[in-house]
Amino acid sequence: MSKKERGLFELYQADPERADWLVWGRKTGHSRRGFLKKAGLAAMGTVLGGQLVFGRNMPAGLIPAALLTDDPFPIKGKHKDLTILNDRPWNVETPPHLLHPAVTPAGVLFIRNNGIPPEDIDAAKWTLTIDGESAQRTKTYSLSELKSRFRAYTYQLTLECGGNGRAEFNPPAKGNQWTLGAVGCPSWTGVRLKDVLEDVGIKPDAVYIGYYGKDTHLSGDTSKVVISRGVPIEKALEDEALIAWAMNGADIPLMNGHPLRLVFGGWPGSTSGKWLSRISIRNKVHDGPKMTGQSYRVPCKPVAPGTKVADEDMCIIESMPVKSLITSPKTGGILPYGRSLEVAGKAWAGDLEVAEMHLSIDFGASWQPARLLPPKNRLAWQLWSASIDFPDRGYYELWARATDSRGKMQPMVLPGWNPRGYLNNACHRIAIKVV
Ligand SMILES: Nc1nc2c(c(=O)[nH]1)N[C@H]1C(S)=C(S)[C@@H](COP(=O)(O)O)O[C@H]1N2
Ligand SMILES: [Mo]
Numbered sequence: 001m002s003k004k005e006r007g008l009f010e011l012y013q014a015d016p017e018r019a020d021w022l023v024w025g026r027k028t029g030h031s032r033r034g035f036l037k038k039a040g041l042a043a044m045g046t047v048l049g050g051q052l053v054f055g056r057n058m059p060a061g062l063i064p065a066a067l068l069t070d071d072p073f074p075i076k077g078k079h080k081d082l083t084i085l086n087d088r089p090w091n092v093e094t095p096p097h098l099l100h101p102a103v104t105p106a107g108v109l110f111i112r113n114n115g116i117p118p119e120d121i122d123a124a125k126w127t128l129t130i131d132g133e134s135a136q137r138t139k140t141y142s143l144s145e146l147k148s149r150f151r152a153y154t155y156q157l158t159l160e161c162g163g164n165g166r167a168e169f170n171p172p173a174k175g176n177q178w179t180l181g182a183v184g185c186p187s188w189t190g191v192r193l194k195d196v197l198e199d200v201g202i203k204p205d206a207v208y209i210g211y212y213g214k215d216t217h218l219s220g221d222t223s224k225v226v227i228s229r230g231v232p233i234e235k236a237l238e239d240e241a242l243i244a245w246a247m248n249g250a251d252i253p254l255m256n257g258h259p260l261r262l263v264f265g266g267w268p269g270s271t272s273g274k275w276l277s278r279i280s281i282r283n284k285v286h287d288g289p290k291m292t293g294q295s296y297r298v299p300c301k302p303v304a305p306g307t308k309v310a311d312e313d314m315c316i317i318e319s320m321p322v323k324s325l326i327t328s329p330k331t332g333g334i335l336p337y338g339r340s341l342e343v344a345g346k347a348w349a350g351d352l353e354v355a356e357m358h359l360s361i362d363f364g365a366s367w368q369p370a371r372l373l374p375p376k377n378r379l380a381w382q383l384w385s386a387s388i389d390f391p392d393r394g395y396y397e398l399w400a401r402a403t404d405s406r407g408k409m410q411p412m413v414l415p416g417w418n419p420r421g422y423l424n425n426a427c428h429r430i431a432i433k434v435v
Contacts, residue, residue, distance in 0.1 A: 002415075003041060005333065008386065008435065009248070009269075009335060013103050017081050017104050018232075019063075024237075027342035035435030040269065041055045049232035051330065054232060060203070060255070061154040061327075061417060065312075065353060075090065075092065075111070075255065076254075077106065077107060077253050077254075077255075078107055078108070078111070078253070078255070079094075079098060079105075079108045080346065081095060081098060082095070082108065082110075082394070083092055083095060083179075083181065084096070084183075085176045085177060085178070086176060088116075088218065089113035089114055089115055089116065089218060090111050090113045090117075090255060090405075091111060091112055091113065091176045092109045092110060092111040092255075093178055093179065093180070093181035094109070094110050094181035094183075094184060094282055094298070094321050094430065095181055095327070095400045096180050096181060096325045096326060096327050096330075096331075096345075097178075097327055097328060097330040098181075098327075098331065099181065099183070099300060099325060099327045099346060100185065100244075100328050102376075102383055103156060103185065103186060103187050103248060103320075104185050104186045105186075105248065106186065106247050106248055106250065106252075106256070108184070108222060109184040109186055109247070109253070109256055110161070110181055110182045110183065110184055111255045111256065112161050112176070112182060112269060112270075112276075113215065113255065114215070114226045114227045115215040115216055115217050115218055115226030115227070116215055116216045116217075116218065116289070116353075117255060117274075117275065118214040118215055118216070118275050119420055121254070121258060121259060121275075122246065123143055123216075123245075123251075123258075123259035123345065124143075124144070124280045125142075126142065126143040126259050126260060126277075127140050127141065127142050127143070127277065128140070128141050128146065128196075128243070128276060128277060128278065128279070129141075129277065129278045129279075130142070130196065130197065130278075130279050130280075130281065131278065131279075131280055131281075132206075132209075132246070132279075132280035132281035132282050132283075133203075133205075133281070133282060133283040134145050134202060134206035134281040134282060135200050135201065135202070135203070135280070135281040136200060136201025136202070136207055136392050137200060137201060137264055138200075139199070139200045141196070144257060144291055144303055145148075145275040146190075146191055146196070146243065146245075146358040147191075147245070148371055150191035150195045150196060150199075151191070151195070151373055152189055152190065152191060153189070153190070153191070153192055153239075153242065154189045155187070155188055155240050155242065155265070155378075155379070155380065156185055156186070156187045156188070156189065156375075156376045156377060156379050156381075157183045157185065157186075157188050157240060157242070157263050157264075157266075157379050157380060158183065158184075158265050158266055158348045158379060158380060158381045159183065159185070159186075159263065159265070159269050159272060160182060160183035160184075160268070160269055160320055160323070160348070160359045161176075161182035161183070161268065161270070162268035162269065162296050162317050162320070162422045163175055163176060163177060163178050163182065163269055163420070163421055163422055164180070164181075164182035164183055164424065165179070165180065165421075165423075165424025165425070165426065166176045166178050166420075166421035166422070166424065167179050168414050168424055169306065169414065169417060169418075169421040169424065170414075170417075171305060171306045171417075172416075172421070173419065173420050173421025174420075174421075175373070175420065175421060177412065178260060180325060180428060181200060182269070183323075183325070185346070185348070185380055185381040186247045186248050187247070187248050187249070188242050188244040188246070188247055188263045189242075189245065189246035189247075189249070190242040190243045190244030190245050190246065190260075190263070191243050192241065192243075193209075193236050193240070193241040193243050193262065193279075194237040194238070194239070194241065194244065195280060196243060196279075197209070197237070197279075202233070202281055203281070203283070204426055205283045206233045206281050206282070206283060207232065207233055207278055207282060207283060208230050208231070208232055208233060208281075208282040208284065208285050208286045209230045209231060209233060209236045209280065209281070209286065210228055210229065210230035210231065210275075210276040210280045210282055210286030210287075210288050210291070211228060211230055211262055211273030211276055211278070211279050211280075211288075212225065212228050212273070212275050212279075212280075212288070213226070213227070213228075213257075213261075213273050213277060214275040214277050214433050215227075215274065215277040217263075221253060224289075225288060225289050226289070226333075227270065227273075227288070227290045228284065228286070228288025228290070228291065229270050229271050229288060229291045229296065230271065230282070230286040231264055231267060231271050231318075232278075232282075232285075232286070232318075233281075235264060235267065235271075237316075238352055239261035239378075240377070240378055240379050241262075241263075241264055242262070242263045242266055243260060243261075243276065244260070244261055244262070244263050244357070244421040245259055245260050245311050252422065253415065256274065257272075257273075257274030257276070258275075259275075260275070260276045260277075261273060261274045261275065261276050262274075262276055262279075265378075265379030266319055266320055266348070266351045266352075266379045267318060267320060267350070267351075268296055268316075268317050268320060268347075268422075270290065270296050275280075276350055285316070286384060287355040291316075292311070293310075293311050293314075293370065293411045294311060294314055294419055295421055296316065296317050296420075296422065297314035297315055297316055297317060297422075298314065298315060298317060298336060298416070298418040298420075298422055299313060299314060299315070299416075299418055299419075299421070300313055300314065300315040300422060301313070302416050303417070303418070304417070305417035306417070307417075307419075308419070308420055308422055309418075317422055318350075319350030319351040319352070320348075320349075320350040320423070321349070321350060321410075321415075321423055321425040322347070322348070322349040322350070322352070322354060322403065322404040322409065322410055322424075322425060323347070323349070323402060323425040324344060324345055324346060324347035324348070324349060324354070324357065324384070324401070324402040324410065324427075324428060325345050325346050325347075325400070325428050326344075326373075326398060326401050326428050326429075326430050327344060327345045327346060328342070328343065328344045328345070329341070329343070329430070329432075330430070331430035331431050332430075332431055332433075332435075333430070333432050333433070334432075334433045334435055335390065335432060335433070335434050335435070336434075336435060337390070337393045337411070337434050337435065339394075340387045340388060340389050341387070341388045341390070341398075341432065342385070342386075342387055343359065343370070343385065343386050343387070343388055343398065344383070344384065344385040344386075345383075345385075345400055345428075346381045346382065346383060346384070346385055347372070347381060347382050347384055347400075347402035348380075348381040348382065348402075349402065349404035349405065349408075350404075351379070352404045352405045352406060353374075353375060353404070353405045354372060354382050354384075354403070354404060354405070355372075355404060355405045355407075356369065356372065356388065356402070356403040357370040357371075357372045357382075357384040357386075357401070357402050357403075357405050358370065358400075358401045358403070359368065359386050359388060359398060359399065359400055359401075360396070360398075360399040360401070361388060361390065361398055361399075361432075362396065362403075363399070364412045364427075367401065368386065368388070369386075370384045370385060370386035370400075371384060371385050371386060372384045384402075389416065390432075390434045392434070393434050393435060394433070395431065395432075395433055396431075396433075397429045397430070397431060397432070398429060398430050398432050399412065399423055399428075399429045400426045400428050400429070401427050410425050410427050411425070411426055411427070412426065412427050413426055413427075419423045
């Protein structure tokens with residue numbers, strides 16, 4: 001069971017019989033055993049989020065009611081209406097209407113795990129080591145040293161998975177089928193990465209940093225690194241690049257990297273290493289797992305859908321493209337004829353700012369401007385709102401389109417196909433009925 005690479009939750013959705021077999025074990029003799037094996041009990045407990053109190057009585061072959069719907073019990077500290085894409089590793093996204101608060105609450109921030117989070121974390125014993133060819137020395141800090149020796153900063157920073165929107169790609173791309181909600185913008189507190197790197201000493205030949213975290217590989221092989229990515233030294237030295245220990249004034253939730261993580265606003269979420277234990281200052285582009293090959297890369301030049309692209313023709317994703325969400329109303333809103341609809345949402349543009357926000361109710365034939373607020377700080381998303389009138393009773397689609405400070409707009413439909421399904425920044429649209 002420990003070797004399987006698909007979660008039980010996902011398996012129950014796709015193939016209940018096989019999931020059932022995994023939990024209950026092989027048929028013994030002519031009949032199945034009447035109770036769960038110890039490993040099965042534990043696995044089932046993990047999926048259900050607690051011990052199975054009467055597990056011994058649970059009939060063999062019974063699919064737990066919690067797994068018959070796509071609305072099982074929530075993950076500790078997370079909102080019950082998040083959408084679970086996978087439970088091993090946990091991959092969970094946020095329905096757009098839950099992103100309505102200006103600052104994303106910890107309970108709704110999406111989870112993108114590549115491995116298994118560390119267990120039994122003792123924050124008092126947590127350390128961060130800085131090393132690498134381009135570090136002037138190797139230095140280890142305890143978490144409390146980081147807090148006491150350096151000045152703390154708080155920034156609201158947008159975190160979006162490079163694969164957000166992947167579900168729309170055709171031919172489909174393998175990986176989590178994120179729809180809209182692998183994004184959020186909480187407030188993060190920590191020390192500036194640059195302050196710590198400068199305390200260690202950066203050699204002039206530094207070009208990149210690479211992170212290492214304490215999560216473990218799905219295979220159970222503890223010598224395997226789950227993911228180790230990074231950013232160019234210029235991004236690492238920006239004021240807003242944080243080594244954070246708090247989210248919205250509290251400990252970061254375990255699933256989001258407690259007790260320490262990197263946060264690089266506006267860049268693919270995969271650069272923001274969780275359960276951070278080591279940072280290497282590199283004299284070349286970092287080459288950890290998921291930094292090379294096809295991971296978090298797109299074709300350097302556009303390709304036709306379905307094209308196989310050689311590794312050397314793939315480029316690392318840096319700043320994320322301009323994008324927006326309608327967070328109110330929820331899709332499926334019903335409005336009495338003659339009333340205006342109050343619409344609101346969020347927009348962000350990687351390293352840039354969003355300059356304009358527009359809405360359309362006629363499939364993009366015409367656009368009306370929305371009110372757009374400046375970001376709380378650089379690399380934070382922006383709030384927008386508008387009041388929309390509808391000319392007649394009937395079905396409408398409301399489309400939202402952001403334009404960045406360099407004049408680039410969101411495409412109305414899926415942009416450039418790429419093998420791994422990254423960077424879908426197509427317009428968000430919701431259904432509205434006027435009755
Ligand atoms: N150690 C570690 N850091 C990690 C990951 C991971 O699996 N392990 N996933 C990355 C990816 S792909 C994303 S999109 C973000 C997601 O952060 P979140 O789970 O807090 O939303 O964390 C990044 N940092
Ligand atoms: Mo990601």
